[in-house]
Amino acid sequence: MKISSAARRCLVLGPALALALAGCQSSGSTGTAGQPDLLQANLDTTIHPGDDFFTYANGGWLKKHPIPASESSWGIGKEVQDEVYARLRALNQEAAKANAKAGTSQQKIGDFWAAGLDSVAIDKQGLAPLKPELDRIAAIKSLADVQAVIARHKVLGVNSLLGLYIAQDAKNSEKMALHLYQAGLGLPNRDYYFNKDTRTSNIRKEYVRHVARMLQLLGQDSVTAQRHSQQIMQLETALAGSSRKLEALRDPYANYNKRAVTDLGKLTPGIDWKPWLAQMELAKVDTVIVGQPEFYQKAGQLLKTTPLDQWQAYLQWHLVNTFASQLSRPFDNEHFRFYGTILQGQKEQRARWKRVLDEEEDGMGEILGQLFVKEYFSPETKARYAKLTENVVASFREHIQALDWMSNATKQKALVKLAKITPKVGYPDKWRDYSALTINRDSYLGNVMRANEWKYRYQVNKLGKPVDRTEWDMTPQTYNAYYNPSNNEIVLPAAIFAVPGLKDADADDAIIYGYAGASTIGHELTHGFDDEGSQYDEKGNLRNWWSKQDRAAFQQRVNSIVRQFNGYTVLDSLHINGKATAGENIADLGGIVIAFDAFKKTDQYKKGEKIGGLTPTQRYFLGYALGWQHHQRDEVLAQRILTDVHSPAQYRVNGPFADVPAFYEAFNVKEGQQLWRPDSTRVTIW
Structure with a gap:
């Protein structure tokens, strides 16, 4: 599908979910009574922010959270995902015991779960x-x-x-x-x-x-x-x-x-x-x-x-x-040995019940989604994040109007496209109908194969029919987001807004605007205007709406960010592919500067009061870095350099921050420090 994914963090929903998801309008101080400020607790103050802001912001957390043997990477999102797994597990266990009527959602969930966990039967069935x-x-x-x-x-x-x-x-x-x-x-x-x-x-x-x-x-x-x-x-x-x-x-x-x-x-x-x-x-x-x-x-x-x-x-x-993975143990183990251990460095298999939940999510995720949002994502929370989205869109509009490298004629078309972007927040207004999908307890593999057939026919059935622009390609419990150029829409599942372990009353706007406003909302909006998304018009058609001169000026800036990221070396000799990652790098930079100007309109920014010894601007940048609290094994890092259009987490913080003047001012970044770049080489696009 023509989707540019944020691939922001592989996590879902945090503790105290109903509270954690409601943070965009809070102006409280981060950290409850007697507990340290979340951002302060994560810092590694042995690192100067001007040398490696990613490690400065997240180093304290990373030292305390080594990668488990069953994982190829670990980060803030993985811990939150564990909490979501626990919630989904409870829903499945309840469904498995319910003896629900055949064909109901509860019956399908319960039977899929029971069949997937019955490893004795799976081994006995063999091939x-x-x-x-x-x-x-x-x-x-x-x-x-x-x-x-x-x-x-x-x-x-x-x-x-x-x-x-x-x-x-x-x-x-x-x-x-x-x-x-x-x-x-x-x-x-x-x-x-x-x-x-x-x-x-x-x-x-x-x-x-x-x-x-x-x-x-x-x-x-x-x-x-x-x-x-x-x-x-x-x-x-x-x-x-x-x-x-x-x-x-x-x-x-x-x-x-x-x-x-x-x-x-x-x-x-x-x-x-x-x-x-x-x-x-x-x-x-x-x-x-x-x-x-x-x-x-x-x-x-x-x-x-x-x-x-x-x-x-x-x-x-x-x-x-x-x-x-749905066959008997010898097949499952050998598959893991190569794809898990050789390719990604995992030392042991993840728990079977988690892997069954992953298959269930892939096969009929919207059934889970309906139950999930009913319990954990209120209409009030959805309204709050819709408002945050409006604020970031308004800031982007101002950025386009102020561009000095784009002609007025092209600006007007860009503004039309921005105004036509449809934001989808939280969960769909209508759900997929899985009534034709048969799930039972006879065979785990049989359930997975039938789910795949159902998905195939669901897609084929779209041919010759009007495009359904209300459809979602991610479930509400997915910790990710995307921009779809053909629909000219940003899709923001409920889970993407969670700040793990942080109650709404303790989440100040600086964190929320950095964590959700910049790395998700602003990021996805910018995808509509990155090197690829900018080639689609306001109706979602691949059509040139730029003047020749404006496109050339834009391409010069794209070339600059390509050169910047080509210069980053990871592991021993691998370089980031600046051309392959250009769209994501543009979106990261755009999201940061757009959401920062939106944050500057909040009371917290205007008051300028410190929390945890940090200014509002410092907290904004730390809030953005919070979302990239992540480390991975060398094997999977090497794989992603070759296969992923996203830069590694460290460079999704250090890379764009090195281009943002407000970051230099907030942390007193000076010439000679590793992140410092001369004015002439700093990239400015949107």
Whole structure:
């Protein structure tokens, strides 16, 4: 989907939720009687804020919170997420005991939970729940059979060859369209198949071993499994060679190639797409938007030239890889060994009940969401954060009006787009109908597969119908947010506003404007005007609304932030990809300066009184840094440098702050300190 996610923090809701979520209008002092100020307690005063503000702001907390063995990273959000898990666990346990009427939400939640936790039954069933799909693969006798299995995999949610999804047409946001995207890899992205550094080379070797072990668990002897794992690696490497790099995927024009279905054969001579699409329940589709045509050229060639037994091995692998966590213990453990330990550095598996909740969230999250907001997110709280959103939008409007690098004609169009942005706060006004989804206690894997089929058909059913602009692509209990350029909307789930462990009466505006106003609301608004989002108009269509001169002036500023982040080195020799992360870095910087000017209109800022020895402006910047209280293992950090369009947490604080004059003033940052940048190199965009 065309969504730029904040990926802000992987947390959900904090303690005393009804209070914690209501902080935007509070002007109390942070910290209850006898307890230290939250921001003060987190500080590492051995670090000068002008050298490393991230560690200065969060170092005290990080020292006290090492990464647990079951996690690849740990942060403020993970602790809050544990509290949400506990709340959802209670809801599930109650549902499992309720003996609810068949077809009700409570029955589905209870049965999904019970089946997922019954590891004895899962181990006893072994491969039985997957056998019908394995039999389809074993019965392959022709290229048409290969295509039929791939079609079946799409319905089940298996990542084999085709990347297919339903979303708005980027150039006609009133119409839903079928999109084809590069896919089919078992490693995180194409760079893992080609980078020559020792770390990535070792991962490739481990990957081949892992595939072989999984094939052995499927019943292949060691020699056959080893041969097939090498063939799978060869096939995926060929696909990776025609896959685009992370930064290239962010160009909306280059990744928009609309074709008639009857013309797809020109990309893949000899492949008849009409019956293939019909097998995927897409018989009525007449046009398709191909993201990366060169990938499908290669896929078409490989379909015709790769031996059938190699395709069988590839399809077996991707099937079992998709569902390994729902199979018996040997599959689950081996899957974790590679994807959890080798790729992300986890020392042990997370608790099973948490992983079951994750699957339930993925399969029918809005059922949980309805129960969740009813108990934990009041209409009054929703109104408070809607008001905070209005304040940040008003500040952004003033920023656009004051720009010295944009002409008045383009400013007026930018203001129209800003005015048309729809903010969605807290939870949807209407919920998805899961009545067609069957959940029972017979098979955990069966429930997950049926949930995937339901999601697939839910999306396919949108074709040929009016776009539903009320829909949400995140559940209320998700600690994240996003901007959708095709809808020109910002979506702010209830959970994103929580300040963990902090009651409303103790949350001053400085924290709230930094923590929620800057890194979420302002950030998502800015996505509508970053290097990618700025190419969409107020109706959500990919269309140039800029003058040539204004676009050039904007691009100069984008180039500056790209250079800035290209210069940051993480781990031993890895650099942040400034081009791939440009949109998020622009949004971070924009959110900070926009929300700060909104905060300057509050009584707290105007009074200038210190809390915990900190000025309102200092508390604002510390409030922003609070949201990035996070550290991760080297393995997952290395992975995210290659695969994530977001910079690591430390640089989402230090990077943009080094461009903000108010930060320099608040913490007396001087030349010679590590964050100091000359005026001429500081980036100013929005």
